[in-house]
Amino acid sequence: MTLPEQGRSRDDVFGQMRERKAADAKWDQGKTFSLIYPTGRDDVDELLMDANALYLYENALNPIRFPSLQQMESEIVAAAGGLLNLPPTGGGTLSSGGSESILMSVLVNRDRAKAERGIEPGKGNIVYPTSAHAAFAKAAHYLELEARPVPIRTDDFTADVDAMADAIDDNTVLVMGSAYGYPHGVMDPIEDLSNLALERNIGFHTDTCVGGFVLPFLEQLGYDVPPYDFRLPGVTNMSSDVHKYGYTTKGVSVILHRQTEWIGNQYFLYSDWPSGIYGTPTVAGARPAAPIAAAWAITQYLGNEGYLELMRSLMATTDKIRAGIEAIEGLEIMGNPIGPLLTFTSTTDAIDTYAVCDLMDDKGWNLDRNTDPNGLHMMISPLHERVADEFLADLRWAVDNHGESRGVEARYN
Ligand SMILES: Cc1ncc(COP(=O)(O)O)c(C=O)c1O
Structure with a gap:
């Protein structure tokens, strides 16, 4: 299909979209x-639509032009971090979704491993249970790390701690577990896994993309939730998607780091071109503002x-x-x-x-x-x-x- 020579009527355009959407x-x-x-809930749907509409055109690329977006961004990060017991030393940023948060965590840990342990990027590996979200394999692929998926237990579908321990070596830059995982909704033994990483000074990511706005509330309701968040000393990074059980419209996840300075590894800074300083915390350049507004609105509203x-x-x-x-x-x-x-x-x-x-x-x-x-x-x-x-x-x-x-x-x- 090429661009129509003449513009079509609004009715025609929407008619065809509705037909396809059927x-x-x-x-x-x-x-x-x-x-x-x-x-x-109608009140939630209306709130999300209105917040999206209010920020439909803005661009989160430039926080100086749009300080309101930066304020909302840092308040969403603080809200997600508070739920996951991020310590005062910690910080984070928003990303477009769970996969991008995971990519940023793997990048941060790859570069930390180089700086702190001298592991060259091409030599590093990440160790994860086969129930980990595919985004970890994708991040390893993008970042030229060896992916080491470790078979999960066949009785309860959780990560096998001994097998994970065997897969870790001197070149491991990140170990991870899910709280809880996509394939079966079960909690990996995060305490044991993160201790393995802590003993060897390796980063550990708890993937709470799906659990980040679930587990804190289950805990408050009195459910027996095994430890999984920054209260465990070995957990260095976490991801939590507001666009899942935070109930916002698509395009918002939070990536959290135990130490604020690690965010520096997320940043790409460049000025060797005619248009001045370019600096972004995630993959995107221009960034839609509507998802940020919607995520802020829903977290504040609920x-x-x-x-x-x-x-x-x-x-x-x-x-x-x-x-x-x-x-x-x-x-x-x-x-x-x-x-x-x-x-x-x-x-x-x-x-x-x-x-x-x-x-x-x-x-x-x-x-x-x-x-x-x-x-x-x-x-x-x-x-x-x-x-x-x-x-x-x-x-x-x-x-x-x-x-x-x-x-x-x-x-x-
Ligand atoms: C546990 C877990 N991690 C990561 C992701 C990836 O999130 P996204 O689809 O937002 O990239 C998902 C998606 O369902 C998930 O369930």
Whole structure:
């Protein structure tokens, strides 16, 4: 398609967008279990739209021109840091999402390892459990580090501490664990893993991209949450995505460092060109302001109490869905998920979870397929409260009525 010769009418343009959008996932009906985290609350949706609109055109590239963006940015970082017990020595920045926060953490640790331990970038490695988000492998690829994925335990899907210890060597620049991980929603043994790193003066990243706005509230609600944040002395860096369970619109994650000065390793500074000093803390040059405004607005609007309230009902919905799945003979929850992320598998050859997923697809539900072993993956959001009964009824029906799998493979995206 080339640029239209003549402009089209607004009705024509929007008509075509709406027509195309009809084929997209029906997340606003609660049919989608990843990618979007809807609260189902009109007041929240309106707030996010208004905040985005107020900052639609601004550019966060230049904090001197737009000091309000810098203020909001530092207050979002402080809010996320406060939830994760970032010490007063620490600091952080925003990034466009979890993958970019992880990239920045790996970069910081690569360059720290060079400065403090003399490890040349091309010689370093990062050690992570195979359940780590793919962004760690991507960061290793971009930053010319060797990726060392270590098989997870087959009984509970958590990181295998002994195997991780064996994989670490003198050239390891970063070890990581997830609290909690994307594939199964289980907590890695962060205390043991971070101690391994601490003993050898290696950086340790706790990935709380998905848990950063979940675990602090579970803890406040009295759930038994194993230690995972900066209260552990070995944890040097963390990532926390506001665009997941912080409920803002896409484009905002926080990268946190135990020592503020490490942020310097994130910065690219350059002045050897005709337009003067260029300095950016992340990959982007020009940066959209709307996501910053939305993230600031939602964190201020909900506050601790608002997040707690959402978390209470979200966990009630999660418990209901979990109990409903466990009540279906032949299905089993995988591992011990701590929050609103569940995967389930089948304990009998009579149930093929991929074939079950085919029938759920036909009914408009978007579940994700897991591998090793096969299972189905769900990130539960507050909106799912409204559809939990219908979902469980359809799941029961799909388990009873499925045939052969159509061969659809597991895809993250
Ligand atoms: C644990 C974990 N880490 C990192 C990421 C990557 O985040 P993003 O998709 O914002 O890049 C995700 C995404 O779901 C995640 O669940």
